[in-house]
Amino acid sequence: MPSAELGSVKSAMRVLDLFEYLRRWNAGQTHARIAAQLGIPKSSLTQLLKTLVCRGYLEYDPVSKGYFLGPAVVALGQRSAETRDLVSIAEDVLADTAHATRETCALNLLKGDVSEVVATASGSHRLHYTMRKGDTAPLYATSGGKALLAHLPEEMRRDYLARVSFEKITPRTIDSVPALEAELAEIARTGIAFVVEEFMPGIVGMARPILGRSGFPLAAVNIALPIARYDAALKRRCLNALEDAVLMLRERAGLG
Known part of the structure; x- marks a missing residue:
């Protein structure tokens, strides 16, 4: 050596x-x-x-x-514990979300420059989108990834934007830093991320982040569904279900 x-x-x-x-x-x-x-x-x-x-x-x-x-050591241990708690309780909450919406939902974690599905529940419609544990996607291309990215500490977000290389996964995939920055600012303001056919043709996604006690995005809950079924009423139902899921996960994980 x-x-x-x-x-x-x-x-x-x-x-x-x-x-x-x-x-x-x-x-x-x-x-x-x-x-x-x-x-x-x-x-x-x-x-x-x-x-x-x-x-x-x-x-x-x-x-x-x-x-x-010092506090940085405590924060590292706390974040790891909070994330483990979320993963351990996610399946029951996701099952309730899938039941309320009849659509597929998942819990996503940050893993480098991608988001990873760590828990999922499938929709009950014959035509539904499938997400599997271990699936990964670029942060800029999915609702869960964007929800995580928008709530990262500024230093981490700047570092990501300085080196991100966009792949045009579909014709609608975002492909520039200025466009992504504008979208992330809106997601940070509203707490909701949307994608329309950016990662998979014919699929709409929406997500909310789950923030830890320090404000770090521990995870994101997302719902993905066929665009053919997407309308204003379903959008409202899914957004309400996402809000309920985040509140329930925070409560059960002791995040306040």
Whole structure:
């Protein structure tokens, strides 16, 4: 293994050792004590601690001169727990949504630059759209993906928009950053994302995000249906069912 790679591995191990050490004692630890207990040279430890404090993974108390686990570590663990809770309870809620609308619905999670279906319930019409666990799609092309993208922290959204490469999946797939930005602003304002034949010809989709306690989009609930059946009355019924689903999922997951 090249020396640079070995150095990166050593740095990663030091960060993990430090987090586990502070978690184990659940109390502030001084620079000198950390260096002695973990065997990290003081010069290397100084820069490591400064970086982690700057990023919010550690907090420093100037009175006791102790370092503690910071809010960024707590946020990582909280978000993971919140997401697991949502997935574990989603199927019953989706079944109720499918029953109320007779249309197919799903719970979608952010997975890099795509959204992934992690739970689904099929519609009861003979003609219905099928979504399966594990299905993925570009964030810009589906209602669930757009609902997630519109509610990402600004830094993450800017990073995505700076590097996104559009594929013209259908003739109606959005294909420019300015057009996507305008649509995301409207989704952020209303809390509802729509697509019409952007990912699949003949299919309409709509979605609402599920936000965690920090405001991060943990998931999105979407409904997908054939455009031949889509009218104002069905649109209202689906939007009401989505709102009910989000409220129920938040309540059952303890998100308030």
